[in-house]
Amino acid sequence: MTTEHGPEELPTARCVRPGTVAALAALALSGFFAWGAVHLVVTVRHGMGSETSLGLVWLACFALLWWVPLAWFERPMRATGGQAAELDRLSVTVQIPVYNEDPRVLEMCLRSVLEQSRRVDRVRVVDDGSADPDTGEAVDYADIRDRFLERAAAAGVEATWDRTPNRGKRYAQMHVLAQDDADVFVTLDSDSVMDRHAVREGLAPFADPKVQSVAGHVIVLNRSTNLLTRMTGLLYLPFTRGLRSAQSVLRRVTINSGTLAFYRAHLVRDRAGVYENETFMGRPMQMNDDSMLTFYALLEGDTVHQPSSLVFTLVPERAGHYFGQQLRWMRGTTVRHLWWLRYMPVRGVVFWVTVLEYLHLFLGYAIPLLILAHPGLRAQAGDIAVAALVIGTAVGYLMTLRIFTIVRSDETVLQRFLLAPVATLWRLVLLRPLYLYAMLTCGRIADWGTRDRVEVSLPSEAAAR
Numbered sequence: 001m002t003t004e005h006g007p008e009e010l011p012t013a014r015c016v017r018p019g020t021v022a023a024l025a026a027l028a029l030s031g032f033f034a035w036g037a038v039h040l041v042v043t044v045r046h047g048m049g050s051e052t053s054l055g056l057v058w059l060a061c062f063a064l065l066w067w068v069p070l071a072w073f074e075r076p077m078r079a080t081g082g083q084a085a086e087l088d089r090l091s092v093t094v095q096i097p098v099y100n101e102d103p104r105v106l107e108m109c110l111r112s113v114l115e116q117s118r119r120v121d122r123v124r125v126v127d128d129g130s131a132d133p134d135t136g137e138a139v140d141y142a143d144i145r146d147r148f149l150e151r152a153a154a155a156g157v158e159a160t161w162d163r164t165p166n167r168g169k170r171y172a173q174m175h176v177l178a179q180d181d182a183d184v185f186v187t188l189d190s191d192s193v194m195d196r197h198a199v200r201e202g203l204a205p206f207a208d209p210k211v212q213s214v215a216g217h218v219i220v221l222n223r224s225t226n227l228l229t230r231m232t233g234l235l236y237l238p239f240t241r242g243l244r245s246a247q248s249v250l251r252r253v254t255i256n257s258g259t260l261a262f263y264r265a266h267l268v269r270d271r272a273g274v275y276e277n278e279t280f281m282g283r284p285m286q287m288n289d290d291s292m293l294t295f296y297a298l299l300e301g302d303t304v305h306q307p308s309s310l311v312f313t314l315v316p317e318r319a320g321h322y323f324g325q326q327l328r329w330m331r332g333t334t335v336r337h338l339w340w341l342r343y344m345p346v347r348g349v350v351f352w353v354t355v356l357e358y359l360h361l362f363l364g365y366a367i368p369l370l371i372l373a374h375p376g377l378r379a380q381a382g383d384i385a386v387a388a389l390v391i392g393t394a395v396g397y398l399m400t401l402r403i404f405t406i407v408r409s410d411e412t413v414l415q416r417f418l419l420a421p422v423a424t425l426w427r428l429v430l431l432r433p434l435y436l437y438a439m440l441t442c443g444r445i446a447d448w449g450t451r452d453r454v455e456v457s458l459p460s461e462a463a464a465r
Contacts, residue, residue: 010112012409013195013219013310015076021405025072028398032069035391036062060367064360067246068399074245076201076308083207090203093122093182093265097172098190100130102456103144105191105221105314110148112193114155118200120186122158124176129166138163168286169258170276177265178272185265187290188311191456192259193221195310202262202309212267213297215244215253215305216260219406221312222456228322232315234423237403241305248305252298252349254340255333258290260311267296280335285445288332295339298350307405314456321456326431330438331445364432396424 015021079087094113098106113123125148130139145161152159164175177185184206186199198216205211218241220233247253268275278285278292297303316322337354344350371377371384400420 010108010193011312014407015308016405016407024401024404028072028401029069031398060363064356067243070249071242071245073249074307077205077306079204079207087203087207090183092120092184092186093124093180094120094186094188095173095177096125096188096190097128097169098125098130099128100139101190107144108193109190114151114157115196116199117197118203120157120199121182123152125161126172126175127163128172129164170286170289174272174276177268182265185263185268187258187261189259189313192311192313194260198260198309198311202306205304205306210302211304212264212301213256213294213303214262215256216309216311217241217307218257218259218311218313220315222314225317228319229315229317231423231426234419242399242402244305250349251302251304253303253305254294254350255291256294259313261290263293263297267300268293271296280445281443283445287328287445288336291332291336317456326434327438330435331442334439334442335445392424393421396420
């Protein structure tokens with residue numbers, strides 16, 4: 001896609017210097033542990049009175065946010081010397097499933113693959129039966145397809161473009177990956193644009209033979225469209241990435257983002273026929289493909305997140321689309337939790353992280369009830385509410401310091417940082433109740449496979465960059 005000024009400029013991003021990360025980490029860790037120390041002292045000094053009960057409440061909250069300080073110890077993984085040479089010899093296939101995608105962002109997606117600093121060997125695009133929802137007629141991407149195949153040939157990259165009947169993302173992936181002989185598979189969503197060095201950085205962790213999958217770092221492309229997209233962008237870095245970063249320090253990332261992820265190819269090939277046909281409660285499960293592939297990787301080795309492998313993606317711009325997406329993700333995650341509790345070792349990190357997540361959810365509802373039920377605490381309910389607001393705001397800012405670890409070519413971060421308390425409130429008031437509802441209705445996993453129409457288009461200001 002070109003504009004009157006030439007080809008659209010692809011966005012870029014980079015991690016800040018290690019010294020900056022260290023300074024941010026020191027500030028965040030100091031604040032976090034000071035909070036824990038204060039309430040530990042209160043608990044010890046006040047015996048068994050109501051102050052102790054309140055202190056224990058805050059200590060429980062502190063303990064259940066274990067991932068907040070741990071996430072700051074994550075660093076991009078690097079390959080050196082002979083390791084780098086070994087990585088250069090790996091054959092890499094990028095698979096892109098397409099269904100009713102905005103043509104502009106699709107073309108940018110494809111360009112970003114061909115313009116990687118570390119060239120890939122193959123790109124396999126599968127149009128999963130894109131069709132006009134009103135007429136049922138096939139959506140024609142012929143111009144985009146022809147330009148892409150021509151550019152790929154000029155770049156020395158093998159490329160294919162297939163169209164299949166609409167069966168969902170997993171079938172689109174396995175249509176080409178089941179027989180592909182690459183060493184590494186890269187899954188990339190068609191509404192996402194890779195930073196120029198995303199593949200090079202995403203391959204680096206594979207220098208360690210124990211690493212089976214690598215999660216890319218997702219940031220929002222249409223971040224300035226409205227308040228909802230700004231809020232989503234704010235939540236991505238400190239919260240979504242924060243937990244994933246902490247898991248990565250332990251080498252136990254549980255869910256890669258399907259937006260951009262890297263896998264030892266045999267993990268996927270070996271599950272052909274099984275992966276596409278997963279069921280839950282007798283129903284086919286097409287959502288949470290990314291968590292299933294990560295699950296396979298967990299069974300065979302280490303799973304990590306690479307903060308320097310960056311990808312920009314479109315996020316929902318309408319409330320109905322946003323909450324529908326969140327509900328689907330949460331239902332799928334609930335199903336995956338059951339898988340982890342059943343198949344992951346009881347002594348392992350994944351099992352206990354899952355237990356702690358449910359404990360955190362339980363205490364989120366139990367603590368207010370405890371305060372109301374306890375005579376001494378109930379008398380202090382107003383003061384507790386004010387303290388919770390102050391502490392929540394402070395911790396929200398400490399967590400949101402993570403947005404300063406990424407520098408983008410298309411925005412500054414100060415405005416997003418100032419919205420940190422709003423993001424914390426958003427999670428507490430809207431997303432947490434939605435998660436509880438998703439858990440109770442997790443059997444409704446067959447309601448979604450692919451979108452009906454183009455849900456998000458590339459914003460005009462991004463197209464004009």
